[in-house]
Amino acid sequence: MDLTTRVRNLLRTNDTLPTTSREREAAVNQLRRSEAYLAEAQRLTKTGSWAFTPGKEGWNYWSDELFRILEVDPRQGPLLLELMGQRVHPEDRQQVVDRYLKALNDKEDYVLDHRMLYPDGRLKYFHTIGHPIFNDAGEIAEFVGTSVDVTEQKRIEEALRRSEAYLAEGQRLTHTGSWSLNAATRQIFHSSAEHTGMFGFDPEKGLPSFEDFLQRIHPEDQEYVLETLQTLMRSGEDLDLRYRIAAPDCPVRYMHTIGHPVLKESSAPGEYVGITIDTTERRRLDQEREQAENRLRRSEAYLAEAQRLSHTGSWALDPATGKIIYYSEEMFRIMGLEPTLDPPDSEAISQRIHPEDIPPIIEGIERTLAASKKCWIVMDQTTGSQGLEALLKELQAELEFRVVSPDGTLKYVRSYGHPIVDKTGHLTEFVGTIVDVTEQKKAEFERERLRQWEADLAHMNRISMLGELAASISHELKQPIAAGIISASTTLNWLARDEPNVEEARETATATLKAGKRAAEIIDHVRALYTKAPPKRELLDGNEIIREIVALLWVEANRYKVSMHTDFAAEVPMIMSDRVQLQQVLMNLMLNAIEAMKETGGSLSVKSRLNQEGLFQISVSDTGPGLPAAKEKQIFEPFFTTKPQGSGMGLAICRSIVESHGGCLWAAPNGDRGACFNFTLPVANHYET
CATH class of the missing domain: 3.30.450.20 (PAS domain)
Structure with missing residues (x-):
């Protein structure tokens, strides 16, 4: 059917258009009012x-x-x-x-x-x-x-999604009005209610004039519209106009008018019939769509850049076929593949994976596919969700493997996968990411090497302390050994009499046993410091540890005329610590203090208390030359030393041990003379919380 026939048919149905348009207008206006009211009235509706x-x-x-x-x-x-x-x-x-x-x-x-x-x-x-x-x-x-x-709202949302498919065809009729006029005389023969309402007129008040319509056209577009109509009078061609209208108290709206000349005897010369479509909403939608597309393009660009900076690639797998259906650009880079429009196949990917890591990857994929089939069986045979949830946990995949680049470079990558399951329990996709953790792995290897190095240095520090203690330990051992010999000799004398004195012999034998135990304890302390055993934390009495080290260093202090004093806090709680490491810290601090006073003699004081933060605090103070000027913090740095033969690791190791226990080690001047080293340790209830 050509345009002329369509216009004639349109004229024949002219009598019914106003009624249909008014009904349509009333329905549209009612819908608009309902939508406006709904926004405000949702708090009360249903x-x-x-x-x-x-x-x-x-x-x-x-x-x-x-x-x-x-x-x-x-x-x-x-x-x-x-x-x-x-x-x-x-x-x-x-x-x-x-x-x-x-x-x-x-x-x-x-x-x-x-x-x-x-x-x-x-x-x-x-x-x-x-x-x-x-x-x-x-x-x-x-x-x-x-x-x-909100059930109805849910249904409306679903209906709106369905209606989007019909929008393309429905836009041809929505907000469309019909009209006819004589271009030569500017006489309006017909304007439907919808067409009249578009320009802000009330259809009930009669037919507006051409000049009335012209005044509603945007001032910047009026001259263009008039020139087009004059041209049509000379050429008799079809009309196609795009312009704006500006009705009072209404925002500017965009119109598209299509007209066709009527060539019949009953029609006045220059008569045109046509339709006018309000394209404002379509224009707005087009602009929003364009803006959304621009945002999407920017978002994709940002995502690609973010993946490049974080060394993270994304992928998607079809569980039904086991094929890759999506591969981000960064995925290609991580796997050492040339980027293509389509995802790579399994053969190309497997060529980049280290041969030793391929079997566990294949096993993981097979386990995933098997679990996905179980999901279908569970949904088909039962209505419960617990079995399905348990199976979905099986689908959570995390793999770590190595990638071998074409140049032989080795990368460490970690892959995470997550299932996408529809409402029926069917696994539709398996999506995930791959992160290049090569630098992280290198850092872990380096940290492990440093931890081993620190442990070795701590062990060497213990051995060096043993050398300094050798003389005092030998002197300390002589006392219980000599006492044991004397007690044993006395025991023999009591037993050698004509009438052996068994009671006296028992007492001297008991003294011999105590002397032997004392010697064994001294040897155990030395062996614990020397043994390269892993840390073992246990509940300890902090004051008892201080007493043990004071007793062990007593001879060493007397050798250099250093007097030792202790001040213990009463009723302090137990601490959770490694006995040997705590002994190492305390012995190191006390030996440093003794060495600082060996030329002049002095006083060494060891105190314990529960500080305001509820931490067990030990203070070791001396009357030596004091701390190096302006270097109170530097003394804890590795390899910093003020001793001619020092390694500079003793205090660094002490701080490392204390901090690993959750405590803190620091130094401060001891009044006018000497230095004071303090360290704290959490009490046992801190660990419980």
């Missing part, structure tokens, strides 16, 4: 209110609307809380309980969306808001709130 007291059985209040949307007979009264909870969809119950308990505990509002499952199997969607009401004591007296039935 909303039920309620109130209850926590811990009290039953409800304080149910509104009539709540009875209606929950489909409960008001004569039966509100549902019991237990029955109400059973109405909540099983998958949403825990969320509802958790959110309510959190609001009750934190004394705050709670907002949640959940589903209600009715006895006949129907499902409704609700939006619930709860608000606590407090009494004079600041406790929650009751919760009041609303539950909104």
Whole structure:
């Protein structure tokens, strides 16, 4: 059918157009008003209110609307809380309980969306808001709130998604008005209600004139419209105009007018018939779509750059075929592949994976595919979700493997995968990321090397301390050994008499045993410091450790005329520490103090106390030359030393040991003379919390 025939048919149905247009206009206007009201009235539409007291059985209040949307007979009264909870969809119950308990505990509002499952199997969607009401004591007296039935909104959203497919065809008729005029005389023969309303006129007040319509055209477009009409009078061609209108108190709108000359005897010369389409909304949608596309392009560009900077690539796998269906640009770079439009095949990928790592990857893929088939079986044979959730956990994949680049470079990568499951439980996709963790691996190797190096240095530090203690230890051992020899000789004398004195012999034999145990304890202390054993933390009495080291260093202190004093805090709690490491720290600090005073003699004081932070604190102070000027912090740095033969690692190791226990080591001047080293350790209850 040509345009002339269509226009003639349009004229024949001219009498019915006003009525149809008015009905359409009324429906459209009603829809617009309803949409405007809905935005403001959503808080009230299909909303039920309620109130209850926590811990009290039953409800304080149910509104009539709540009875209606929950489909409960008001004569039966509100549902019991237990029955109400059973109405909540099983998958949403825990969320509802958790959110309510959190609001009750934190004394705050709670907002949640959940589903209600009715006895006949129907499902409704609700939006619930709860608000606590407090009494004079600041406790929650009751919760009041609303539950909104948003099921219809859910259905509308679904319908809107379906209607998008029809929008392309529907745009040809929406906001379209018909008209006819004589271009020569500018006489308007017809203007439909929709066409008249587009220009801001009331169709009920009659047909506006050409000049009235012209005044509603945007001033910048009026001359263009008039020149086009004059040209048409000379040429008799079809009309195609795009212009703007500016009706009073209305925003500027964009119009598209199409017209065709009518060539028949009954028509006046220069008569045109046509339609005018309001394209403002379409123009807005086009602009929004263009803006969205621009944002999407920028987002993709930012994502690609972010993946490049973080060395992270993304991928997607089709579980049905096991084929890669998406590969980001960074994935190609990480795997050492040339970027292409299509994802690489499994053969190209396997060529880049280290041969030793291929078997576990294949095993992981096979396990994933097998688990996905189990998901289908579970959904087909049962209606429960627990079995499905357990299987989905099997689908959580994390693999670490090596990538060999064409130039032989080795990379370490970590792959994470996550299943995408539809509502029926079918696994539709498997998506994930691959992160290049080569630098992280190198850092881990380096940290391990440094930890080993530090352990070796600590061991050497212990050995060096043993050398310094050799003389004092030998002197310390002579005492229990000599006492044991004397006691043994005395025992023999008591037994050699004509009438052996067994009681006296038993006492001297006991003294011999004590002397032997004392020697063994001294040897065990030395062996513990020498043995390269792993740390072993246990509950210890901090004061007892101090006593042990003071007893061990007593001879060393006396050799250099250094007096030792102790001041123990009473009733301090136990500490969780490695005995040998704590002994090492304390011995190192005390030996440093003795060495600082060996030329002049002096006083060494060891104190323990529970500080204000509740930490066990040990202080080792001396009356030596004091700390190096302005180097209180530098003395703890590795290889810094003030001793001619020092390694510079003793204090660094001490600080490392203390910090590994959660404590702190620092130094300060000891009044006018000497230095004071302090370190703290958490007490046992700190570890428990």
